[in-house]
Amino acid sequence: MKINPRTILLGLLLTISLTACGMLAEPTVDANQASTQAAQTVEAILTERATATQPSLEPSATQPPVEVVATATATSLPPTETPAPTNTPEATQTSEACDNQATFVDDVTIPDNTILGPGETFIKTWRLKNTGTCTWKTSYALFFVNGELMGANSPTTLSAEVKPGQEADLSVQFKAPGKTGTYRSDWTLLDTNGARIGLKDKPEATFWVQIVVQEGTASLNLGNPTWKDNMDTSAYWYVVKTDNVEWEFEKGLLRMKVKDAGTYEEWGLSNLAEMDNYFLQATFKTGNECAGLDRYGVLVRAPVRDQGYVVEFSCNCRYRLYIWADDKYTAIQEWQDSSLILTGAEQTNVLGIWLNDKTIRLYANSKLLAEFENDKFSKGRIGLVVGAAETDNLIINVDEVAYWTIGD
Numbered sequence: 355m356k357i358n359p360r361t362i363l364l365g366l367l368l369t370i371s372l373t374a375c376g377m378l379a380e381p382t383v384d385a386n387q388a389s390t391q392a393a394q395t396v397e398a399i400l401t402e403r404a405t406a407t408q409p410s411l412e413p414s415a416t417q418p419p420v421e422v423v424a425t426a427t428a429t430s431l432p433p434t435e436t437p438a439p440t441n442t443p444e445a446t447q448t449s450e451a452c453d454n455q456a457t458f459v460d461d462v463t464i465p466d467n468t469i470l471g472p473g474e475t476f477i478k479t480w481r482l483k484n485t486g487t488c489t490w491k492t493s494y495a496l497f498f499v500n501g502e503l504m505g506a507n508s509p510t511t512l513s514a515e516v517k518p519g520q521e522a523d524l525s526v527q528f529k530a531p532g533k534t535g536t537y538r539s540d541w542t543l544l545d546t547n548g549a550r551i552g553l554k555d556k557p558e559a560t561f562w563v564q565i566v567v568q569e570g571t572a573s574l575n576l577g578n579p580t581w582k583d584n585m586d587t588s589a590y591w592y593v594v595k596t597d598n599v600e601w602e603f604e605k606g607l608l609r610m611k612v613k614d615a616g617t618y619e620e621w622g623l624s625n626l627a628e629m630d631n632y633f634l635q636a637t638f639k640t641g642n643e644c645a646g647l648d649r650y651g652v653l654v655r656a657p658v659r660d661q662g663y664v665v666e667f668s669c670n671c672r673y674r675l676y677i678w679a680d681d682k683y684t685a686i687q688e689w690q691d692s693s694l695i696l697t698g699a700e701q702t703n704v705l706g707i708w709l710n711d712k713t714i715r716l717y718a719n720s721k722l723l724a725e726f727e728n729d730k731f732s733k734g735r736i737g738l739v740v741g742a743a744e745t746d747n748l749i750i751n752v753d754e755v756a757y758w759t760i761g762d
Contacts, residue, residue, distance in 0.1 A: 454551045455485045458480070465704065469568050473531075477526070480541075483519075483520070484521075494544060494551075498540075507527075539563050539564075541561055576758040580632070591608070599612055599620040601622060612745075615746050623737040626735060629655075629735075630732055635756050636651075639750075644669035644748065645745055649740070650739060650741075652736060662735075668689065670698075692718060695718045705718065708760075712729045
């Protein structure tokens with residue numbers, strides 16, 4: 355690979371943790387052409403990781419993770435060009451008397467097809483697990499393979515070791531291109547000898563970030579969430595089981611099943627403590643049937659189970675926000691069409707709600723839908739909502755729920 359002599363120093367954060375998370379499927383999307391790389395200077399420093407502040411949950415038996423930080427300062431980005439073919443290191447067997455393997459665990463930030471504005475800076479974090487027998491030394495490096503470099507720093511060596519069995523959060527800072535479109539950047543991990551460490555015994559496999567650049571987009575760059583649930587178990591939820599609605603946790607999903615259509619929505623609360631100001635995000639996946647005003651969403655600032663703000667998406671690309679209190683429905687926003695919400699069955703939509711004092715902002719797939727002012731509820735618990743208007747045996751899956759605290 356030809357290296358441009360301009361120096362770009364960008365931030366890269368690698369956080370090693372021992373938490374268990376679910377696997378993701380390998381990509382099926384082809385990578386875009388690689389952009390011109392720049393030479394980098396990286397100064398890596400090893401720091402102690404601060405313990406993340408979370409609501410009172412079950413105590414963890416894992417050892418404190420290590421935080422690995424690489425810092426850099428960026429200059430202006432060179433214009434995007436069509437590069438010469440990338441000379442990617444061949445997948446060769448390491449000379450070390452051990453086995454180098456990695457397993458992809460999770461996209462910690464910036465899910466695929468996150469919508470960003472032109473020129474917007476963002477940090478992508480992948481979680482990998484060292485599933486081999488070699489310790490990943492500080493001579494190992496993250497390496498850009500294909501697609502759009504988007505101003506990132508490559509290669510960058512690790513500033514702390516990752517022992518077999520450990521998980522590492524690898525963070526790279528990017529800058530979205532100035533033109534609208536879909537962009538992807540594929541990365542790999544190299545050992546001391548420059549050999550690629552594949553994923554699940556496949557040396558050619560990569561981990562990547564894929565974004566959609568749109569004009570007039572203001573997204574949320576809040577860093578790592580205060581709390582996140584991958585829905586592997588029911589540990590954080592009061593499970594719903596009524597005559598018409600049943601929750602099941604299966605294969606990293608919460609499956610919300612509605613038996614009969616034409617009934618009121620039902621919801622279940624989390625057992626997390628009450629909160630006031632935060633941004634909540636939930637990823638929903640519709641089943642093989644979903645039509646009309648079949649709906650799903652979240653309950654927030656619920657002082658008790660039957661009160662709070664409810665925001666819902668429907669299967670015909672609508673959204674609404676209302677107050678439920680004293681068995682009474684009070685609309686803040688009646689059903690409103692939005693092209694930002696994907697319609698129909700077998701679709702994934704990310705619902706977000708920002709609560710800061712009286713301000714309420716609604717997001718669909720990382721893009722702002724609407725903003726409101728209301729002070730009916732100041733704090734409370736969170737919950738998940740489902741309702742069927744047209745489809746019997748409706749299934750709505752919840753893939754992930756996370757929140758970020760706002761302010762103090």
